[in-house]
Amino acid sequence: MFSDDDAAALYDLLNPWDPGRWPADAYYDGLVMAADTVLDVGCGTGAMLHRAREHGHTGRLVGLDPDRAALGRARLRTDVEWVEGTAADARWQGEFDLVTMVSHAFQCLVTDDDLRASLAAIHTALRPGGRFAFETRHPRARAWEEWNPANASEVVDATGRVLRVWYEVEAVVGDVVTFTGTTADDDGTVLRVDRTGLRFLDAVTLDAFLGDAGFAIEARYGDWHGGPVTDSSREIVTVARRG
Incomplete structure (x- = not known):
């Protein structure tokens, strides 16, 4: 039997968080280290927030995920807040400077209703002017x-x-x-x-959902080095700001 705990451990082996090796990890690491309060939605095993604390982040770090086995590994570190639940379950109000959804977690929001509910909860969790950073694969x-x-x-x-x-x-x-x-x-x-x-949302559809939720697009990239989104881009990297 290959248990949920085994699967969570395997995920860490297949997807080690390493900003020195992976440009995507370096991108998010920079955003997290510059923010005083961070909520990572779909935090999985917590590797990103673990590293942030290990490398000197002194502010509030919160990880949210519905996967109990993944959170079991995340909770090995007790100086980060870990909450079991989905993006739509979030009930924070104006508490975070930055919300992230990394490793294409945003694409798990499959239905329109789930997407709208999740974006509304994330918008409410941010402070006025706070930022929501995430990426999706370019369709x-x-x-x-x-x-x-x-x-x-x-x-x-x-x-x-x-x-x-x-x-x-x-x-x-x-x-x-x-x-x-x-x-x-x-x-x-x-x-x-x-x-x-x-x-797999295209940029136009994605921006319509974000606009309806009260977000304004602050930055948009087609790669992890700040390049524009083109027809050949593999990613749509977005930073949206709460108005």
Whole structure:
């Protein structure tokens, strides 16, 4: 059996938070370290906030996530606030300078209702003038076409076991891609299959949702070095400000 706790540990192995290696991590690390109060929505195992505290952040850091197993790993560090719940569950009012959704967590907001409720809660959680920073995959890059067993990742877990992880698309309906993630032993024995849906919004549709929620676009990038969004961009990186 490959438990939820095992899956959370595997996530950290496959996705180590390392600003020195990954430009996306460096981008968010700079924003977090410059803000006094930070809410990370979809914080997962808490790696970003762990690092911020380890590197001298002295303000308030809060992580929010519905995954209990991931939060179990996050809570190994007790000098950060950890809350179980979704973006739409947030009930803070004017308490944060910065809200983040990193590692494409924003794309988990699949329905219009969930997106509107989540943006409204994030807007309320921010102080006037506070910023919401997140990224989505640019739909024109069609990232899901690379999600197949031929592009499997391989990792050695803490016990020395070799694991293989791959993704396979089940359906593309409108702007929502449904796919499975499979974890297997190196001999091919399947240990776990998870199903996920992600929404790929274009910039125009995204900005309409943000505007309806009371946000103004402060910055928009097509990569992690400040380049513009173009048809060949793989990312839509957004910083939106609460009015």
